[in-house]
Amino acid sequence: MAARSIASLSLSFGLVSIPVKLYSATESGSTVRFNLLAPDGSRMKQQYVSEKDQKVVARADMVKGYEFEKDHFVLFTPDELKALEESSSHVVEIVHFIPEKAVDPIYYDKAYLLAPDKRGGKPYTLLMEAMRESGRCALARWAWKSKQYVVQIRPTDGGLVLQQLLYADEVRSARDLGIEKVEVSKGELQLALQLIEQISTDTYDPAQYEDEVKERWGDTDAYKESARRASQYTKDDWLRIKSESGANIERFAELLRAGAEPTGTEAKDVAEEHRAQISRWFYDCGYEIHRGLAEMYVADPRFTKVYEDVEPGLARFISEAIIANAERRS
Structure with missing residues (x-):
């Protein structure tokens, strides 16, 4: 089945605007779905109950709210939520070009693929090849579904990837774990380097790392x-x-x-x-x-x-x- 675009966007920097289409970069590898059933095998239905009076709340009566502190919420009407959605921008504004390895992968969130839209093929390719040649990627701002994102745009095989990035306060640091620093000798380090060298490779081929259990036995009873x-x-x-x-x-x-x-x-x-x-x-x-x-x-x-x-x-x-x-x- 051909991939379907999620949105039409524009990559913008200076006086340049490149029309692109946005596609999801990932999909679930699982083909098995299980349902929760009653002991007699019949379907169950979910109910939402108010913590205050323990009464069942109909879906039509529910409202949405943002918790700004423990048990304190700002409530939003459907019209307000719609206005937030409509505030999403179709412009991805590039603000910097940085070395492609400058972003620690721990900040990576959801990834998307970008493809050129109508009349965008030439500038799209120029941007991709220029970043590849310079060894740099783009940092950009993007308002999407009522949230402001910082994103990385980088060249990959055959196209561009738009990578949503987490903010600093959304990522934990290994320093917070209090890991003890242990001294190692040169001999121990050399042995470790030899072990690494024995199973080193210069590339990553995801096809080599498929779900082995499913690959070997997935079709068996x-x-x-x-x-x-x-x-x-x-x-x-x-x-x-x-x-x-x-x-x-x-x-x-x-x-x-x-x-x-x-x-x-x-x-x-x-x-x-x-x-x-x-x-x-x-x-x-x-x-x-x-x-x-x-x-x-x-x-x-x-x-x-x-x-x-x-x-x-x-x-x-x-x-x-x-x-x-x-x-x-x-």
Whole structure:
């Protein structure tokens, strides 16, 4: 589906005015939507209740207000709200050109894409190439939906990005956390630099970092069933799941410490408990699926580390026990 513009704007600086169209730069990657239902599966309706007299307030009777101090509000009529909306400006006024790395990304808020509107192609391209060549971006003022924004306009692959920026009082500083400053030796620093160099790259390709879980299992019945069940669990449910899982892993670890064989009866029985827990809480975990998980526990370093942090050699022990249990049941 072709992208639809949100608004028509003008980039303005000096005597130059560039007509552009505004587009949202992001969209939600989730395709699954869940509804809150009553226990019998019927839909529920939301009601708003006055804190003062506990009476239900109809939507038509609601008013909007701005809280200027705790529990003190300035109320606005519909006409006043409409006037605020109409005060939005279609002019994005560029006030400075600054080095493109001058803005700390912590100040980044919502991003938009800008495309040239009619008769705006030439000046749009000139501005984009001039900023790219100079290594600078634009800072601008923009009144949008009754709020004044400071925005950054920067060149990117194929076009311009308009980035809303947060104000200073909207951003916290790491200095407020009281982080202890610890001295490091030159040798320690050199080792850290070597580790960084080993996995360094000169570019960022977002296509390499897709939602791995969804990419690998999103179309499977097991993934869909797990997502459905997980959406219904309470905090107490998750605490129980964590407790059961931790106890199961500890039983594996105790067998490993005692010198038991992963193909022994005790280890296979604990593996069967592990499979039953997955089936009980997430999805029907058959023996072939369970075998696949076992192989992943030793093939994927992230899973391996979870078990190795409990007891060295535990990942392989659990993997072999699960496979032995699957073979016993086949």
